[in-house]
Amino acid sequence: MKALVAIKLTYDVNQIKFDKEGNPILDSCPKVMGEADKCAVEEAVRLKERAGAEVTAVTIGSSKEHYRILRDAYAMGVDKAVIVKAENSEKLDALTIARILASLNQRLGPFDVIFVGSGASDTHSSVIGPMLASLLGYKLLANSDKISFEDGKFKVVSTLEDGQYRMEASPPVVITVTSEANEPRIPTIKDILRSKKKPIEEISPSDLGIETREVTLRNLTRYVVPRKRIKIDATENVEEAVEKLLKMLEEEGVI
Amino acid sequence: MVNFEFSEDEIRFRDSVREFAKRYIEPKWVEIDEKGRIPLDLIKKMGEQGLFAIPVPEEYGGMGGTMVMAAIAVEEIAYHDPSVAVAVYALLNNGWPLALALFGQEEAKMEILPKVASGDAFFGIASTEPQGGSDVAGIKTVAKKVGDKWIVNGEKSYISGVREIQELPEGGGFFFIAKTEKAVWSHKRITAFALLPKWNGKIKPGWKPTVFEEIGRHGISTGGFTLENFEIEDKYRIGEVNKGFYLVLQGFNIARTLVAAATIGSARWALDRAKEWLTTRKLFQGRPIASFEGISFKFAELYTELEAARYFVYKAAWMIDNTYLTKDPKFKPYDLNLPVAMAKLKAPEVTTRIYEEVLKWFGAYGYTKDCNLYRGWLGTFSYTIGAEGAQNIMRYIIARDVLGSEAVRNVWVKEEE
Ligand SMILES: Cc1cc2nc3c(=O)[nH]c(=O)nc-3n(C[C@H](O)[C@H](O)[C@H](O)COP(=O)(O)OP(=O)(O)OC[C@H]3O[C@@H](n4cnc5c(N)ncnc54)[C@H](O)[C@@H]3O)c2cc1C
Numbered sequence: 001m002k003a004l005v006a007i008k009l010t011y012d013v014n015q016i017k018f019d020k021e022g023n024p025i026l027d028s029c030p031k032v033m034g035e036a037d038k039c040a041v042e043e044a045v046r047l048k049e050r051a052g053a054e055v056t057a058v059t060i061g062s063s064k065e066h067y068r069i070l071r072d073a074y075a076m077g078v079d080k081a082v083i084v085k086a087e088n089s090e091k092l093d094a095l096t097i098a099r100i101l102a103s104l105n106q107r108l109g110p111f112d113v114i115f116v117g118s119g120a121s122d123t124h125s126s127v128i129g130p131m132l133a134s135l136l137g138y139k140l141l142a143n144s145d146k147i148s149f150e151d152g153k154f155k156v157v158s159t160l161e162d163g164q165y166r167m168e169a170s171p172p173v174v175i176t177v178t179s180e181a182n183e184p185r186i187p188t189i190k191d192i193l194r195s196k197k198k199p200i201e202e203i204s205p206s207d208l209g210i211e212t213r214e215v216t217l218r219n220l221t222r223y224v225v226p227r228k229r230i231k232i233d234a235t236e237n238v239e240e241a242v243e244k245l246l247k248m249l250e251e252e253g254v255i
Numbered sequence: 256m257v258n259f260e261f262s263e264d265e266i267r268f269r270d271s272v273r274e275f276a277k278r279y280i281e282p283k284w285v286e287i288d289e290k291g292r293i294p295l296d297l298i299k300k301m302g303e304q305g306l307f308a309i310p311v312p313e314e315y316g317g318m319g320g321t322m323v324m325a326a327i328a329v330e331e332i333a334y335h336d337p338s339v340a341v342a343v344y345a346l347l348n349n350g351w352p353l354a355l356a357l358f359g360q361e362e363a364k365m366e367i368l369p370k371v372a373s374g375d376a377f378f379g380i381a382s383t384e385p386q387g388g389s390d391v392a393g394i395k396t397v398a399k400k401v402g403d404k405w406i407v408n409g410e411k412s413y414i415s416g417v418r419e420i421q422e423l424p425e426g427g428g429f430f431f432i433a434k435t436e437k438a439v440w441s442h443k444r445i446t447a448f449a450l451l452p453k454w455n456g457k458i459k460p461g462w463k464p465t466v467f468e469e470i471g472r473h474g475i476s477t478g479g480f481t482l483e484n485f486e487i488e489d490k491y492r493i494g495e496v497n498k499g500f501y502l503v504l505q506g507f508n509i510a511r512t513l514v515a516a517a518t519i520g521s522a523r524w525a526l527d528r529a530k531e532w533l534t535t536r537k538l539f540q541g542r543p544i545a546s547f548e549g550i551s552f553k554f555a556e557l558y559t560e561l562e563a564a565r566y567f568v569y570k571a572a573w574m575i576d577n578t579y580l581t582k583d584p585k586f587k588p589y590d591l592n593l594p595v596a597m598a599k600l601k602a603p604e605v606t607t608r609i610y611e612e613v614l615k616w617f618g619a620y621g622y623t624k625d626c627n628l629y630r631g632w633l634g635t636f637s638y639t640i641g642a643e644g645a646q647n648i649m650r651y652i653i654a655r656d657v658l659g660s661e662a663v664r665n666v667w668v669k670e671e672e
Contacts, residue, residue, distance in 0.1 A: 068263060068267070075267070186275050188303075189324065193320070
């Protein structure tokens with residue numbers, strides 16, 4: 001079995017600082033492999049351990065940090081790493097990314113299973129997986145919180161607002177993995193030191209016949225829920241104040 | 256060439272240790288201090304993660320890393336267990352295995368080090384004796400050569416890990432020093448050994464341990480033991496006969512650097528807690544207490560002191576790497592005495608000062624057990640007392656190195672024959 005796992009370089013959401021207006025200061029924010037993507041790598045490596053899959057990790061971009069997250073994937077246990085060297089990768093639109101991955105499938109695959117994160121830690125558009133599945137005509141197991149491979153089939157559990165969905169499909173399949181799916185392994189020092197020496201295959205988008213038409217991201221604005229301040233005096237009668245608070249919260253549609 | 260940057264490998268390693276410590280150590284640290292032990296499964300997990308024997312070459316089961324990496328690991332672990340018990344466990348099992356790897360005999364290294372690296376055995380240091388730890392040349396424990404064995408009699412005290420080696424599946428032991436043949440005051444009559452009171456799961460005859468009760472860092476034990484006609488095979492001798500003093504001092508340089516790394520990790524935790532508290536605790540019409548210069552200036556000073564201590568630590572670690580762990584050494588072992596003594600002098604003292612201030616900033620809450628700051632305070636305080644060398648001994652080393660040994664010779668003693 002051949003598996004591909006696609007990973008994205010994103011901001012380390014735990015380290016984002018905000019300016020006085022509450023806007024994120026992104027310039028100085030460290031970048032890491034997305035959280036859900038890390039879980040996707042973990043699933044791919046588990047598949048390797050349990051079912052002997054050969055796992056390739058891919059990222060799209062050209063910075064030093066892109067190479068680093070591929071080394072991180074190596075440290076977690078993938079067998080091969082590929083970088084699609086697109087300049088300005090953060091400005092590529094989702095469809096172009098999906099097309100790049102689809103043509104990688106032709107060039108390096110075909111893969112029996114392609115793991116992607118269910119959403120990136122920064123943009124969280126969650127569309128790469130579905131687009132890729134439809135471009136390739138693969139089945140899609142989306143938003144998977146629990147993943148197993150039994151009797152030649154992938155079985156997943158997906159938790160949505162209205163309940164849990166159990167889905168299964170035989171390969172070829174695209175699985176989008178949530179950050180709840182597992183606890184990604186932490187590479188050991190030896191894994192880290194060894195990963196430095198592993199090769200990273202470089203491919204340019206034009207090698208894949210893809211035009212990286214730039215959809216320029218003009219502005220990323222923060223959607224702010226207007227904050228309302230309500231003061232309730234609880235110095236005299238606490239019970240009354242609690243009643244009042246509950247009523248107001250209800251009126252606001254909070255509870 | 257001056258370079259204050261960690262390499263990519265070091266940063267990735269730091270992040271991995273941070274993640275590990277956050278996941279497995281931080282949720283348990285208070286319980287570890289409260290119950291007075293590090294769970295054995297945590298020790299095993301740390302072994303699997305490769306947190307022991309970091310600077311030991313891979314051929315001996317070590318991680319093939321560096322002292323800088325060991326310091327990074329110890330600092331991160333201490334941040335997530337500021338009582339420093341887990342960090343001390345880790346630092347002993349990084350520093351002394353390296354000393355064994357550098358000076359021990361091949362067979363013993365092959366036998367001992369992989370088990371320490373995996374977390375199945377402990378390897379610390381046993382030099383201190385009841386009559387006084389600072390006077391290393393004055394130890395009274397004696398090893399006599401009989402045939403191809405050494406017969407040892409004497410007593411060691413304040414030794415970390417005495418309980419742990421009894422509880423670990425394999426056991427373990429210590430980088431150990433004794434007088435050769437007779438107990439006279441001398442630097443030139445000390446031989447070093449790997450002393451393994453419990454090995455392959457069995458306690459050896461002639462070893463009687465006790466465990467002391469301490470005021471802090473309860474997670475790791477400190478105790479004493481007597482040795483009565485305890486046998487050590489010659490393959491466990493470390494280095495040449497009568498060269499033990501010089502070897503244990505080199506081991507101390509390695510371990511002291513990591514001790515300093517542990518205290519700065521704990522101090523960083525305390526300052527991070529202070530940062531949060533000083534900016535959110537509001538008094539006098541809603542002003543954060545950080546807005547009072549009586550507080551923010553002190554914070555600034557301590558923050559600066561801690562950063563200075565960190566430079567000492569990593570410089571010492573880097574120098575050790577460039578002394579022992581490189582093909583072409585930049586330094587000689589004795590070049591390490593001064594930078595290491597400065598790191599070991601500075602880091603614990605800064606840490607104690609930080610805890611004293613931060614506790615006060617937390618007001619009455621700081622004095623409660625619930626606040627947990629006291630655990631870091633009492634834990635790190637051990638390093639202003641002794642543990643890998645008393646602070647005055649660091650001052651002595653610094654003064655001797657800078658002013659010259661004749662000028663500062665305060666120990667007017669003669670070698671005895
Ligand atoms: C928590 C803890 C863990 C420890 N773990 C270990 C261990 O694992 N292995 C081990 O071998 N030891 C260990 N020790 C012992 C430690 O190394 C000793 O405490 C240290 O060497 C000092 O020895 P001492 O306590 O006997 O004090 P002493 O040597 O008796 O010194 C008493 C005081 O006199 C001062 N002093 C001594 N000589 C001079 C001088 N020439 N000039 C000025 N002042 C001087 C010292 O600074 C000290 O303040 C541990 C200690 C502690 C507190």
